[in-house]
Amino acid sequence: MAAATIEFDGVVKRYGDVVAVRETAFRVEAGTLTTLLGPSGCGKTTILRLIAGLELPSAGRIRIGGEDVTERSAAERDVSMVFQSYALFPHMTVLENVRYGLTVGRRRTPDADARAREAMGTVGLTGYDERLPSELSGGQQQRVAVARALVLEPAVLLFDEPLSNLDARLRRQMREEIRELQQRLALTVVYVTHDQAEAMAVSDRIIVMNRAVVAQEGTPRELYERPRDAFVAGFMGDANRVRGTLARRDEEIGEVRIGGATLAVPHRGLPDGEVDLAIRPEAIAIGAKDGAPIAGQVKKAAYLGGIVEYTIATGVGDLFAVSLDVARPHAVGAAVGVRIAPQGVVVVPPDAPR
Amino acid sequence: MRDRPLVAWFAVGCAGIAILPWYALADSIFSSGWLVRGFTGENAPLWWQAWAHGRAWLWPVAALLVACIAWPPRAGGSRRRQANALIVFAAAGFVFTLGQGFAIGPRGWSVDAAAAWFGPITTGQPGMGTGAAMALASFAMLFSLGLARRGAFKGDGFVAGSVVSVTLAVALFTFFPVVRILASAFEDTAGAWSAGAFAQRAFTGKIWGLGCLGGGTRCGVAWNTLALALACATACTALGLAFALIVTRSAFRYKRALRVLSVLPIITPPFVIGLGLILLFGRSGLVNQFLELAFGVVPTRWIYGFQGVLLAQVFAFTPIAFLVLIGVVEGVSPTMEEAAQTLRADRWATFTTVSLPLMRPGLANAFLISFIESIADFGNPIVLGGNFGVLSTEVFFSVVGAQLDQGRAATLGLILLGFALAAFFLQRRALGRRVYTALSGKGDAGLPTPLPDAARRACYAVALPWAALTIVIYAMALAGGFVETWGRDYTPTLRHYVKAFGVEWGAHGLLWTGAAWNSFWTTVRLSAIAAPLTAALGILAAWLITRQRFVGRSAFEFGTMLSFAIPGTVIGVSYILAFNVPPLEITGTAIILVVCNVFRNMPVGVRAGMASMSQIDASLDEASGTLGARGWTTLRTILLPLLRPAIVAALVYSFVRAMTTLSAVIFLVSAEYEWATTYIINRVVNGDYGVAIAYSSVLIVLMVVVIALIGWLVGERRLGRRGAAAPGRGVGQLGGSAA
Numbered sequence A: 001m002a003a004a005t006i007e008f009d010g011v012v013k014r015y016g017d018v019v020a021v022r023e024t025a026f027r028v029e030a031g032t033l034t035t036l037l038g039p040s041g042c043g044k045t046t047i048l049r050l051i052a053g054l055e056l057p058s059a060g061r062i063r064i065g066g067e068d069v070t071e072r073s074a075a076e077r078d079v080s081m082v083f084q085s086y087a088l089f090p091h092m093t094v095l096e097n098v099r100y101g102l103t104v105g106r107r108r109t110p111d112a113d114a115r116a117r118e119a120m121g122t123v124g125l126t127g128y129d130e131r132l133p134s135e136l137s138g139g140q141q142q143r144v145a146v147a148r149a150l151v152l153e154p155a156v157l158l159f160d161e162p163l164s165n166l167d168a169r170l171r172r173q174m175r176e177e178i179r180e181l182q183q184r185l186a187l188t189v190v191y192v193t194h195d196q197a198e199a200m201a202v203s204d205r206i207i208v209m210n211r212a213v214v215a216q217e218g219t220p221r222e223l224y225e226r227p228r229d230a231f232v233a234g235f236m237g238d239a240n241r242v243r244g245t246l247a248r249r250d251e252e253i254g255e256v257r258i259g260g261a262t263l264a265v266p267h268r269g270l271p272d273g274e275v276d277l278a279i280r281p282e283a284i285a286i287g288a289k290d291g292a293p294i295a296g297q298v299k300k301a302a303y304l305g306g307i308v309e310y311t312i313a314t315g316v317g318d319l320f321a322v323s324l325d326v327a328r329p330h331a332v333g334a335a336v337g338v339r340i341a342p343q344g345v346v347v348v349p350p351d352a353p354r
Numbered sequence B: 001m002r003d004r005p006l007v008a009w010f011a012v013g014c015a016g017i018a019i020l021p022w023y024a025l026a027d028s029i030f031s032s033g034w035l036v037r038g039f040t041g042e043n044a045p046l047w048w049q050a051w052a053h054g055r056a057w058l059w060p061v062a063a064l065l066v067a068c069i070a071w072p073p074r075a076g077g078s079r080r081r082q083a084n085a086l087i088v089f090a091a092a093g094f095v096f097t098l099g100q101g102f103a104i105g106p107r108g109w110s111v112d113a114a115a116a117w118f119g120p121i122t123t124g125q126p127g128m129g130t131g132a133a134m135a136l137a138s139f140a141m142l143f144s145l146g147l148a149r150r151g152a153f154k155g156d157g158f159v160a161g162s163v164v165s166v167t168l169a170v171a172l173f174t175f176f177p178v179v180r181i182l183a184s185a186f187e188d189t190a191g192a193w194s195a196g197a198f199a200q201r202a203f204t205g206k207i208w209g210l211g212c213l214g215g216g217t218r219c220g221v222a223w224n225t226l227a228l229a230l231a232c233a234t235a236c237t238a239l240g241l242a243f244a245l246i247v248t249r250s251a252f253r254y255k256r257a258l259r260v261l262s263v264l265p266i267i268t269p270p271f272v273i274g275l276g277l278i279l280l281f282g283r284s285g286l287v288n289q290f291l292e293l294a295f296g297v298v299p300t301r302w303i304y305g306f307q308g309v310l311l312a313q314v315f316a317f318t319p320i321a322f323l324v325l326i327g328v329v330e331g332v333s334p335t336m337e338e339a340a341q342t343l344r345a346d347r348w349a350t351f352t353t354v355s356l357p358l359m360r361p362g363l364a365n366a367f368l369i370s371f372i373e374s375i376a377d378f379g380n381p382i383v384l385g386g387n388f389g390v391l392s393t394e395v396f397f398s399v400v401g402a403q404l405d406q407g408r409a410a411t412l413g414l415i416l417l418g419f420a421l422a423a424f425f426l427q428r429r430a431l432g433r434r435v436y437t438a439l440s441g442k443g444d445a446g447l448p449t450p451l452p453d454a455a456r457r458a459c460y461a462v463a464l465p466w467a468a469l470t471i472v473i474y475a476m477a478l479a480g481g482f483v484e485t486w487g488r489d490y491t492p493t494l495r496h497y498v499k500a501f502g503v504e505w506g507a508h509g510l511l512w513t514g515a516a517w518n519s520f521w522t523t524v525r526l527s528a529i530a531a532p533l534t535a536a537l538g539i540l541a542a543w544l545i546t547r548q549r550f551v552g553r554s555a556f557e558f559g560t561m562l563s564f565a566i567p568g569t570v571i572g573v574s575y576i577l578a579f580n581v582p583p584l585e586i587t588g589t590a591i592i593l594v595v596c597n598v599f600r601n602m603p604v605g606v607r608a609g610m611a612s613m614s615q616i617d618a619s620l621d622e623a624s625g626t627l628g629a630r631g632w633t634t635l636r637t638i639l640l641p642l643l644r645p646a647i648v649a650a651l652v653y654s655f656v657r658a659m660t661t662l663s664a665v666i667f668l669v670s671a672e673y674e675w676a677t678t679y680i681i682n683r684v685v686n687g688d689y690g691v692a693i694a695y696s697s698v699l700i701v702l703m704v705v706v707i708a709l710i711g712w713l714v715g716e717r718r719l720g721r722r723g724a725a726a727p728g729r730g731v732g733q734l735g736g737s738a739a
């Protein structure tokens, strides 16, 4: 089956009084990996289940591959899902699990075993046919779940926090494998996570969600560099939030004043005056006190091996900074000067009223 | 080597040999008779028996007890050697005390060497009494303390004592009777070991005949039992599944009512359904009368026989299958079903390939339990069997009937036990190595998939009429007590209630004139004694199994669970065989009734305890241990408070089960100690349905009140607490795993 697009058109999902998904519209292009990112309880799983057909929307239309599937059941949609708990059938062997979708229901496939073995090979599980799920490690269970979904060559493949039950090292490896698989087979994948780094590492596009609505959608770079609001800025990596004053210079660039520093950054159409700013920690350089636009004092310093994390007390508030200069750390209490690189500064529009 | 437990248990032993009557008394130890009769006959303590009554073989008992406390200090400085001495002397004392009892048969020494040592005797000796019991307990506990001192059980005396005493109790009241029944089956009439005698009794046409297949009249009782049990288990499992699916997977409105229905058999004496069926379908039952009146159909006795017993059993045991299955059906992870759906399985395929297979352990369990209930059932076959005999009734008639053939009873009991154990074994095999529970801890919360339409309709079609019929039968059984004579004279009357439970004011106050009062109070009293013992023993055993590590722990677990697999009839027979003669002569007493109930119901207490303990994190115990508490303190201060709901559930369950039990106690009752159920069954057998029904109704109402009361009390308690098992559920689950 060819990879398909997914379109949400004014989709709403309510559980009684709880609105799990507020009116939502987005489009996922065929053959891309799109991540749903957001804090716990924001409705990511619900959207995934709506795509899979495990829930039907309270309002709106869902189209997969241009076809309206809103009323179709899960079994009738060309969508497979890898569950957070993997949901492997404990009473079936690995092979039986993987070929399940090929042997059940009306579309019995004659070469089910061969195709199941092929899918197992794809995820590196050759030879595990007769094992029971209970006899596999967490990572292997996850691969079985992926193989079981892949074997149906679905138009859309869904992952619900697939790595949350794995340890940190395996998590990095598995996410790379999933990404590699998606690109090799040109699958349409929707991937749910609450981990910003994971999302940025694997995604073509990210849909950031907050309180049942889409907060912003875009490439990882767009979201990081041009967050639409403070929530997105904060969720896409660490950011210092400070106030500054903006004065427009031309169509694009404005002059921002933070304490004694003046920086040229895109004004993003905001009016002159007080603005919120997000400053990435790595854009803050700590150096000698003399000549620096902002004076501060080291409040905390944490050595993390490759980097040092500082909290600097300044006139514009406490600033969180990371420094690669491990060799010459600044002691706590030392008076320092702070410089800010304009690339790491964004003016943030106020949060949209809800 | 002084410490308090040691001294205390030594003191118990001393009291046992120095003060209390060594032998069993004709009246109870709690009556003061033995205090005023002096040292005559069995009233004397051990030393007087040995000195004045010429029972010199009792001296070593006293000597060994003294040695336990006197020798070890002289065994030299090492603590280990002192402990070794204590272990040796205590064990020797225990073995010798028991041994001397068994060495004397009714006609003197049964061991020739003993005669040479202590001189010949011509008579037996009485059964062991309070003094002997205390001496044995003392030896056992001193032995445990010795073990603990050697470092066994992490040096914890309480744990050691618990393990030893539970082991001994199980050995005495579960293993010993089973061994006795085995021995009796292989004994010929002269009492000699003979495989031929067994073969002769076991392989007769009456047991294994296949006459009914060839158009003859009857099949053997073993085939009858097996056919009945298989049919009953199949039907109960299917119906139970239908009910469970309706309650968990459909929008059925009266789910609560179904759940209430499921509690009924636990609180109902086992033959009430049979009675209800007679009132409905018997020769003069409502249905037959209606048919005769309306269509002139001549009433038949079709209800008596295989079909009637099967019907009654399926009514009686379906709720138990339901209780087993509902937990399993609820436990099937919705995510599994959703996963199947995303893999293109429609609802029906999901149900057949995922949901149903995941319920397999529950189905096997429900089948097993209904099977065992059926083969152990005594009440329904005796009420409805007619000419259709099964093993349990056959065992009974071998013992109490004109035959009075204990060897035959033992043989039949052994066959029954064989069926039960084979069923257990097959169940284990059927489930195999596969795992049926979802694996990972962190899960997605999905929605239970509704039943496929076809399955739902089938469930409704089967289950709802059945539920309605159950209600009718119960209603009938209750109503029958309020009419003159069912089938002939429907004039309302309270006559039967007055006859059974009449009370009058006499010259000396209240007179319990009703015929049922004697058995009623006996039952209530002894059940109330048995319940806390059952719960305590069960929880203690559960604690040892789940929380302690010791050699032979799995054997220990098996032992405590064994009686679960033994049909009540077999227990009854084996108790008669084991406890009818000295040195352990307790038949006809209240003790044997209490003991029988305690050990029959204990496995359920163990299970309930284990289930709730496994939900309490073991780190709590460890925390308590690191704060300096030892076994007993931890159990008392940490676990017992957290286990309160489980304890209450076990209490209620064992009380109710004891009140309504029949198959075992029918062998053990005496004129003095009669049980409510045996009294009722005698009325039924004599055709006196009115009183039987009235009495059953009173029992049911009493049980309902007890359960409601306790549920209410525990419910209040639970409000301020978190995480404990719901009490109502607990009782339900207990009922589900009872046989």
Ligand SMILES: Nc1ncnc2c1ncn2[C@@H]1O[C@H](COP(=O)(O)OP(=O)(O)O)[C@@H](O)[C@H]1O
Pocket: A015, A018, A019, A020, A038, A039, A040, A041, A042, A043, A044, A045, A046, A047
């Ligand atoms: N079956 C349900 N019934 C009621 N509320 C639900 C149900 N499923 C989800 N919700 C609610 O919908 C919201 C979104 O849930 P979910 O999509 O699981 O969040 P996420 O996956 O982003 O953590 C939550 O507030 C949750 O409580």
Ligand SMILES: [Mg+2]
Pocket: A044, A045
């Ligand atoms: Mg989620």
